[in-house]
Amino acid sequence: MGITDGNKKVMDRQVFAMDQVIFREGKHGSAAFVVQEGKVEIFKTINGDEEVVLGTIEEGGLFGELALVDNQPRMASARATERTVLIAISRQTFEKKMSSSDRFIRAILRILLGNYRAVVRRAAIAEAKLKEHGISIE
Template identity: 30%
Template sequence: MTETRENAITDELTLLGAGQSFEEEMCHMLEGAWMFQDFDWPEILALAKVVQAYAAAPGTVIFREGAQGSYLCLVVSGRIAISKEDGHGASKEVAAMGAGKMVGEMALIDGEPRSATCTALDAATVVLLTKDNFQRMTQQYPALGLKVVMKIARLLSQRLRRTSGMLVDYLQD
């Protein structure tokens, strides 16, 4: 991780493995995620070389609202909560997500501070892709980088459509 603020947060996570000895296990983690279901094995293998898997104990903050973002998070197992602070400093849970879901993807795109806090609800395994590793992967494997960006764009589009629908419902009440 490059940002000091997120370094302190990721210190709470336990690295599960890295390098060639962990590559096959990492590939199996990735191929089980909906985002990568249409990726072929060489793409999964290339992606496995640039991500890290971590264990998060219940209550562990994976990233915090307002911190400078430097990675996205794929939930492999367990559940996480997404929360935002309201105008009075109270935290409100806005979503809970389980295995196969991705959060923090905006950090790879815009580099802006985190828009929400992500916390492990129970014991979770997460895979992190840092912005630096994503850029390296994109330089080495441009087609793979484009494929990942298109998946992120599709995810952001789905979330925007859902949020727009919720806003319309809210405004009509």
């Protein structure tokens, strides 16, 4: 299944089963995703085996875009928490849209996302340390 622009396919629909991993932290990102149906959990692995949930993406939500904007490896993993249908936006489509935007805005966006990655990394480590002491932040 796909979404086309004229004769060219620009987005794919992908279906994931409950608990199926969509992408893994540290891997190259080739697409961003919009949740059409279902839910996706974003999580980070700390100390090799402990998972820290960063958030849940619901219908209409976007995730995985950071790797497309700054071309860095995925900062977290994503998995379906129920049967989930996603619309995948390819790197090629994303870059085509970004290339037509203002260079200044692209530069600011990359800086902001770099800062965001650093904050999320520190927050996940802090949450894992709190858990070690039996403290939940929820």
